[in-house]
Amino acid sequence: MENGDAKWRFRGNKQLRSDSAMNVTIRSVRQEIMSRLNPQDERPVIPMAQGDPSYFSCFRTAPVAEDAIVESVRSAKFNCYSPIVGIPPARRAVAEHLSKDLPFELSPDNVYITVGCTQAIEIILTVLTNPGSNVLIPRPGYPYYESWAAFTHLEVRHYDLLPEKGWEVDLDSVEALADQNTAAIVIINPGNPCGSVFSAEHLEKIAKLASQLGIMVIADEVYDHLVFGSKPFVPMGVFASIAPVVTVGSLSKRWIVPGWRLGWLVLNDPIGILRKSGIIESIENLLNISADPVTFVQGALPQILEKTGGDFFSKIKSLLRENSDICYDMIKEIPCIDCPHKPEGSMFAMVKLNLSLLEGIESDMGFCLMLSSEESVVALPGFTVGMSGWLRIMFAMEPSSLKDGLHRIKAFCQRHGKE
Amino acid sequence: MENTSDNWKFKGNKELNSASAITVRGALNALMSNLNASDERAAIPLGHGDPSAFPCFRTTTVADDAICDSVRSAKFNSYSPTVGILPARRAVADYLSQDLPYKLSPDDVYLTLGCTQAIEVILTVLSSPGANILLPRPGFPYYEARAAFCNLEVRHFDLLPEKGWEVDFDSVEALADKNTVAMVIINPGNPCGSVYSYEHLEKVAKMAKKLGIIVIADEVYDHLAFGSKPFVPMGVFGSSVPVVTLGSISKRWIVPGWRLGWLVTNDPNGILRKSGIVDCIIAFLNVSADPVTFIQGALPQILEKTKEDFFSKIKTILRQAADICYEKIKEIPCIECPQKPEGSMFVMVKLDTSLLDGIDNDMDFCLSLASEESVIVLPGICVGLRNWLRITFAIEPASLEDGLRRIKSFYERHSKKK
Numbered sequence: 001m002e003n004g005d006a007k008w009r010f011r012g013n014k015q016l017r018s019d020s021a022m023n024v025t026i027r028s029v030r031q032e033i034m035s036r037l038n039p040q041d042e043r044p045v046i047p048m049a050q051g052d053p054s055y056f057s058c059f060r061t062a063p064v065a066e067d068a069i070v071e072s073v074r075s076a077k078f079n080c081y082s083p084i085v086g087i088p089p090a091r092r093a094v095a096e097h098l099s100k101d102l103p104f105e106l107s108p109d110n111v112y113i114t115v116g117c118t119q120a121i122e123i124i125l126t127v128l129t130n131p132g133s134n135v136l137i138p139r140p141g142y143p144y145y146e147s148w149a150a151f152t153h154l155e156v157r158h159y160d161l162l163p164e165k166g167w168e169v170d171l172d173s174v175e176a177l178a179d180q181n182t183a184a185i186v187i188i189n190p191g192n193p194c195g196s197v198f199s200a201e202h203l204e205k206i207a208k209l210a211s212q213l214g215i216m217v218i219a220d221e222v223y224d225h226l227v228f229g230s231k232p233f234v235p236m237g238v239f240a241s242i243a244p245v246v247t248v249g250s251l252s253k254r255w256i257v258p259g260w261r262l263g264w265l266v267l268n269d270p271i272g273i274l275r276k277s278g279i280i281e282s283i284e285n286l287l288n289i290s291a292d293p294v295t296f297v298q299g300a301l302p303q304i305l306e307k308t309g310g311d312f313f314s315k316i317k318s319l320l321r322e323n324s325d326i327c328y329d330m331i332k333e334i335p336c337i338d339c340p341h342k343p344e345g346s347m348f349a350m351v352k353l354n355l356s357l358l359e360g361i362e363s364d365m366g367f368c369l370m371l372s373s374e375e376s377v378v379a380l381p382g383f384t385v386g387m388s389g390w391l392r393i394m395f396a397m398e399p400s401s402l403k404d405g406l407h408r409i410k411a412f413c414q415r416h417g418k419e
Numbered sequence: 420m421e422n423t424s425d426n427w428k429f430k431g432n433k434e435l436n437s438a439s440a441i442t443v444r445g446a447l448n449a450l451m452s453n454l455n456a457s458d459e460r461a462a463i464p465l466g467h468g469d470p471s472a473f474p475c476f477r478t479t480t481v482a483d484d485a486i487c488d489s490v491r492s493a494k495f496n497s498y499s500p501t502v503g504i505l506p507a508r509r510a511v512a513d514y515l516s517q518d519l520p521y522k523l524s525p526d527d528v529y530l531t532l533g534c535t536q537a538i539e540v541i542l543t544v545l546s547s548p549g550a551n552i553l554l555p556r557p558g559f560p561y562y563e564a565r566a567a568f569c570n571l572e573v574r575h576f577d578l579l580p581e582k583g584w585e586v587d588f589d590s591v592e593a594l595a596d597k598n599t600v601a602m603v604i605i606n607p608g609n610p611c612g613s614v615y616s617y618e619h620l621e622k623v624a625k626m627a628k629k630l631g632i633i634v635i636a637d638e639v640y641d642h643l644a645f646g647s648k649p650f651v652p653m654g655v656f657g658s659s660v661p662v663v664t665l666g667s668i669s670k671r672w673i674v675p676g677w678r679l680g681w682l683v684t685n686d687p688n689g690i691l692r693k694s695g696i697v698d699c700i701i702a703f704l705n706v707s708a709d710p711v712t713f714i715q716g717a718l719p720q721i722l723e724k725t726k727e728d729f730f731s732k733i734k735t736i737l738r739q740a741a742d743i744c745y746e747k748i749k750e751i752p753c754i755e756c757p758q759k760p761e762g763s764m765f766v767m768v769k770l771d772t773s774l775l776d777g778i779d780n781d782m783d784f785c786l787s788l789a790s791e792e793s794v795i796v797l798p799g800i801c802v803g804l805r806n807w808l809r810i811t812f813a814i815e816p817a818s819l820e821d822g823l824r825r826i827k828s829f830y831e832r833h834s835k836k837k
Contacts, residue, residue: 016698148706280431
């Protein structure tokens, strides 16, 4: 008896097929924009959408890091399975590395090594998921939080960041949103997509509010130390005695190696609140059934964290500073685009479009699609990060490429300007 | 205002904390914590499937070189596309097509964080309210652990020890209903060490087609067949029933820590595409962690340039170890091996507790063995068969002999006095 197609019984996970919250990701929108590139345009494509400057030689990672990987592989000591929490030398190295900037000492047991910061986010959100629970996330923000929360059935509520106040957290909106079922507030500092850096005073206010509300702070510090303005980077863990802090981070941004997939989830829990809450058990139960980071990259971690010289970091920061200046200055010359707050950290700037000055362009997505096809510049429409009518500009690239890209954007705006 | 002690609102995920997932790793950790610290002898690990610590099992320098070249090129430090980088997908398609009657496209290949993540993906993709999948017993407990987390019901069909651990088709048919979506086969077999014949795989394909379900072929031990039967990939039958192959470089190249695997759709008739399964795979990969880009970058070199003598060397050691294991077990009265292993790194042996004093079951046996003889063996309960044991033979042959000798002493010390 032949089996016709109608008789096959499998249909696939309905949620995966239809859930738009899961499916509108930066990756998918970027791909759509890139599909509009004109193959006949001989100019190089200027990639201003994805936070990944590793393509540019001026952003090449430190030789120490490459050496550490090579040594780790050749040692043949790290070809084995890793413990689910990470190998002890890696956990210890991260604990020591982060403790340098904290008023207390992290234990290696507080550190879980993850497959990039992506997996660290996956873990903490899944661990906090219970029927009816919710977490507070920033708008604009990083859409992976929404995507994964949708998948794990965790409700998210958006609090505002205030562009007129350097993109600081609107603490009133946080308080209004929180209720008995709120488990955590996520902050991203240095900020993606805003390029903001929060002061110690502001972080302390957030900690105090979290304490008042009885919630933990999830501090997304994947851009840690990438600050080049007036404000220094202050880790949220500094305030962990006020409210418990779960820090998520990785090597990806500071070392410009997003493809190495080495991140961490760290419990800043000096007064033992997290320990009593059942969170640790959940984290470890989840890690037990999840994929692990590559063992030899973990093996290289102590050398990478301890031996990378200050000159590599300074070089990256000066490049970012230079680019942030170029970006801010050149945007001032483009009438239909406004940058309310000069970026001081991370690799991004949020800029507002004045669509009323443009002919035939109705939205941020429309702007980006046309820009891609006419000027071979790929930028990210703000709706993907929660703010329609804005753009997120990634400026970490060869300075000359950035200038080229901004010139082309200016030309585009002039060409489409209303008479 | 400070929050004093107990007013914190967050708590852990109740579902995660209530189901204690049995994984091989978890069971082995429990056994290892029973080791006697004052025993000066080295512990003999006959419990896990990871021979990478042993020099005789060291991976080929071709693989190490490929990784180092890839890192030093600085071309693979970036994010990878969600399905994997094209050269790696192409390399896997070419590598697997060598043993298939049709050619796989790179689009049929999805790169994953080891075979572990490939399992995660396919189980998540097949989960829907009321759906169930059929798993072998004995099997690999990660399937159960992960299915529980996705709320996918599992039903177990039997493997028949007296028939070389082949699939009991009657039990498959009795279990399947209109909500069954797939059946999993593990070939070469973990934990049984079996290798299925072409004829048997053909029957599996016919059964799956009759039931209207997918065959998930876990071929993580592909090509590690050292007995009389050759390895035949299930994908050979992809034109009669859709086959999803799960695999990795972990076992054949002895690099489980490199976390480089694949999920491959063997589906020349496009059934998986039409049913939306492919879209689901891509949607889930879109929100999941990716394998390391520079390891993907090294994959073409690894798959194309590894010399045949590396593979023969590994198979020879495994064959030799399987022989030692089978012969030594014959000398231990309380343990019986119904089927000499022909593939993978494991053998299932039956435990006769009636010959032992003070040992009630397989878990007891393993706990006491760990503490008295510093030998780690996996209790069969962990893989679905109580009062059996899963023994790994993929270790340095001299250590294997030592371990089996210690198991024999353990038997002698505990044997019921006449």
